Amino acid sequence: MHNLLYLLLRRMRLPLIxxxxxxxxxxxxxxxxxGMDDQGNPWxxxxxxxxxxxxxxxxxxxxGEIPYPFTDPQRIWTTVAMYLTVISWLYAIxxxxxxxxxxxxxxxxxxTRFTREVKTIGEPFYLICGLGDAGKxxxxxxAAHNIRSIVIxxxxxKIQLLRLEDLPIVVPGISAxxxxxxxxxxxxxxxxxxxxxxxxTGNDQVNMTVAITSKLLAPDLTVICRVESHDAQDNIASFGxxxxxxxxxxxxxxxxxMFQSPSMYLVYExxxxxxxxxxxxxxxxxxxxxVVCGYGRFGKAVQQSLSFKGIRTVIVEADIDKTGAPExxxxxxxxEAITLYEAGIEQAVGLIAGTDDDANNLSIIMxxxxxxxxxxxxxxxxxxxxxxxxxxxxxxxxxxxGRLIGRRVVDLITTPLLTDFLRMATDQNESWANxxxxxxxxxxxxxxxxxxxxxxxxxxxxxxxxxxRGCPTTLGSLLTDPRDITTPLPCxxxxxxxxxxxxxxxxxxxxxxxxxxxxxxxxxxxxxTHMLWSARNLHALSYICSGMDSPSGTLWRWLEARKxxxxxxx
Amino acid sequence: MNxxxxxxxxxxxxxxxxxxxxxxxxxxxxxxHNVYELYAALVVSLIATIMKFGDRAHIGAVxxxxxxxxxxxxxxxxIVWTISVHATDAGMTxxxxxxxxxxxxxxxxxxxxxxxxxxxxxxxxxx
Numbered sequence: 001m002h003n004l005l006y007l008l009l010r011r012m013r014l015p016l017i018x019x020x021x022x023x024x025x026x027x028x029x030x031x032x033x034x035g036m037d038d039q040g041n042p043w044x045x046x047x048x049x050x051x052x053x054x055x056x057x058x059x060x061x062x063x064g065e066i067p068y069p070f071t072d073p074q075r076i077w078t079t080v081a082m083y084l085t086v087i088s089w090l091y092a093i094x095x096x097x098x099x100x101x102x103x104x105x106x107x108x109x110x111x112t113r114f115t116r117e118v119k120t121i122g123e124p125f126y127l128i129c130g131l132g133d134a135g136k137x138x139x140x141x142x143a144a145h146n147i148r149s150i151v152i153x154x155x156x157x158k159i160q161l162l163r164l165e166d167l168p169i170v171v172p173g174i175s176a177x178x179x180x181x182x183x184x185x186x187x188x189x190x191x192x193x194x195x196x197x198x199x200x201t202g203n204d205q206v207n208m209t210v211a212i213t214s215k216l217l218a219p220d221l222t223v224i225c226r227v228e229s230h231d232a233q234d235n236i237a238s239f240g241x242x243x244x245x246x247x248x249x250x251x252x253x254x255x256x257x258m259f260q261s262p263s264m265y266l267v268y269e270x271x272x273x274x275x276x277x278x279x280x281x282x283x284x285x286x287x288x289x290x291v292v293c294g295y296g297r298f299g300k301a302v303q304q305s306l307s308f309k310g311i312r313t314v315i316v317e318a319d320i321d322k323t324g325a326p327e328x329x330x331x332x333x334x335x336e337a338i339t340l341y342e343a344g345i346e347q348a349v350g351l352i353a354g355t356d357d358d359a360n361n362l363s364i365i366m367x368x369x370x371x372x373x374x375x376x377x378x379x380x381x382x383x384x385x386x387x388x389x390x391x392x393x394x395x396x397x398x399x400x401x402g403r404l405i406g407r408r409v410v411d412l413i414t415t416p417l418l419t420d421f422l423r424m425a426t427d428q429n430e431s432w433a434n435x436x437x438x439x440x441x442x443x444x445x446x447x448x449x450x451x452x453x454x455x456x457x458x459x460x461x462x463x464x465x466x467x468x469r470g471c472p473t474t475l476g477s478l479l480t481d482p483r484d485i486t487t488p489l490p491c492x493x494x495x496x497x498x499x500x501x502x503x504x505x506x507x508x509x510x511x512x513x514x515x516x517x518x519x520x521x522x523x524x525x526x527x528x529t530h531m532l533w534s535a536r537n538l539h540a541l542s543y544i545c546s547g548m549d550s551p552s553g554t555l556w557r558w559l560e561a562r563k564x565x566x567x568x569x570x
Numbered sequence: 571m572n573x574x575x576x577x578x579x580x581x582x583x584x585x586x587x588x589x590x591x592x593x594x595x596x597x598x599x600x601x602x603h604n605v606y607e608l609y610a611a612l613v614v615s616l617i618a619t620i621m622k623f624g625d626r627a628h629i630g631a632v633x634x635x636x637x638x639x640x641x642x643x644x645x646x647x648x649i650v651w652t653i654s655v656h657a658t659d660a661g662m663t664x665x666x667x668x669x670x671x672x673x674x675x676x677x678x679x680x681x682x683x684x685x686x687x688x689x690x691x692x693x694x695x696x697x
Contacts, residue, residue, distance in 0.1 A: 010624025017620050024613040031606075047609055048652045 015092035022088040026054045026081035058085030117172035118188045129178040130201035131158045133384040133402020141410040143167045179209040196222035204232035247401045252301035263433035288349030293334035295325045298354040314343045335363040350376040417520040421495040443490040448522040455517040460535040476509030477544045482534040491523020581618040586681040598664035612644045636684045643677035
């Protein structure tokens with residue numbers, strides 16, 4: 001704010017001095033030049049009259065020659081004064097408007113507003129650096145969960161678009177260089193409300209700088225960082241960054257899982273799919289020869305995990321020297337039929353279009369499908385704006401970098417228990433996953449939502465009340481519909497973490513709840529509402545536990561007690 | 571030599587000298603107090619204030635404050651003068667004149683402070 005005022009005053013210095021000089025000169029002239037009153041006597045204007053006259057003349061209001069008609073010398077001077085004052089006013093107003101339109105001034109204005117917005121935030125927030133596809137998804141999802149975020153991006157247009165978006169809560173944003181420490185500080189890096197920093201720019205070097213700045217200045221903050229090369233990954237991990245997300249490795253691992261354990265893959269997909277998106281049709285990729293087009297970071301990661309599963313791949317790459325493609329690589333982009341024939345597309349069972357250009361990827365897929373329409377197609381989609389095109393191209397699996405990263409970040413922030421659950425689930429075998437899939441499919445027809453509940457006074461007062469009375473409460477009673485105790489809620493308890501960090505995977509209905517337990521559920525979203533109802537409302541919960549409706553009002557409780565006493569005495 | 575500094579010091583000192591010129595003389599003697607001098611003192615004081623705009627140093631802020639005080643005092647003096655001459659039947663009375671002069675005396679004090687600060691600053695930075 002002070003910055004702004006000083007800038008304004010400094011730039012308006014000369015125009016204001018010009019106005020004062022113009023006025024002073026005009027007034028002085030009018031006072032000195034002799035005039036005549038209505039009787040023809042010599043008369044001179046006083047300073048007061050001169051100031052009054054110049055004030056209405058300079059502002060072009062013009063009441064006329066008062067108090068007496070002017071003499072010719074007075075008129076000559078007034079002509080000069082008119083031009084002097086009007087031009088000085090125009091100059092001053094022009095300078096003011098030029099200053100307000102000045103890009104530098106506008107930047108200071110935007111920065112000042114941003115700093116003020118950040119200062120007024122009094123609730124926990126996350127700092128998001130980089131507003132690409134992933135950043136946008138994270139902001140939208142966090143806003144839907146009522147978690148505040150603050151955004152920094154280099155591109156001013158993206159910040160402007162953010163302001164136009166219809167988000168349920170205000171998300172302050174600034175276009176500035178994220179590697180500049182003062183920007184991060186202005187965005188509230190050191191504020192006690194800051195929960196974590198999410199670094200999502202497409203440049204590993206920038207991401208590393210931001211991560212190291214955050215870890216140095218605020219070591220307690222959670223830092224989630226996007227990374228694409230292995231060098232940078234090792235480097236960023238070395239100074240204690242909490243979570244690293246490599247989109248290519250993550251996808252390659254998932255993809256390999258499809259071959260080995262389809263049900264497990266499905267569990268992963270469900271748990272990490274985006275809010276309300278349709279349940280993806282599941283297709284098991286065939287075993288055989290796969291053609292990989294593009295041997296960049298994506299191609300390398302996928303090829304590696306395929307060969308790990310013992311699947312043969314043929315690589316097609318335009319620049320063999322630069323990418324360091326192995327021997328036997330076919331040179332070419334893969335967009336022409338001849339290269340694909342050379343790679344043996346007729347015998348292949350699958351195709352991976354993994355270049356960093358969406359148009360090329362689509363071209364590769366369409367050419368390949370023309371030659372061999374039975375191909376299982378995996379495509380890398382670089383920009384979310386191409387959603388419609390990729391949906392129309394008949395692709396089996398689409399890997400969209402931004403969505404993958406964004407989803408992972410949202411899960412880490414909103415349901416950290418999910419990460420624990422998936423870690424434990426990875427150690428289970430395929431038949432365990434089959435059982436889980438059939439249990440989830442048994443209660444739902446659309447992709448499940450996941451939510452977390454902690455047994456505590458704040459979150460589940462009813463359960464705590466029952467526990468303090470010594471009544472044991474089981475997980476089963478929490479999973480019962482409070483409106484009809486004969487039916488269970490359409491949800492499954494996936495994971496439980498006791499206060500002493502003991503973990504239970506797929507806890508059973510007979511398990512007794514304790515204070516500090518953290519539970520992860522998945523199921524229909526309205527099941528969460530009903531579950532919260534019985535966890536918070538003592539009458540609903542005791543009805544579930546005992547099957548009896550207890551009186552709630554003081555009068556009815558007294559009557560009930562009286563009735564019971566009467567029954568005993570008689 | 572910095573031309574900006576010359577102008578700056580010129581206006582601050584001129585504001586003081588003009589103000590002093592108007593102030594000296596008998597408190598209620600109209601012969602000792604010239605209306606042109608009051609006018610010049612006000613105009614120069616206003617310009618001196620604007621010259622101090624936008625200086626972010628602490629000393630600049632103090633200079634701006636003293637200058638604003640001088641402006642306020644002089645404007646009050648001018649208003650008293652204008653009202654007594656043009657809006658009262660009695661015209662300029664010794665009572666009105668002495669209050670004009672005492673108001674300009676207040677402005678004189680503020681201007682002296684300005685000059686002292688200016689001199690201190692100049693002495694501190696030997697450039």
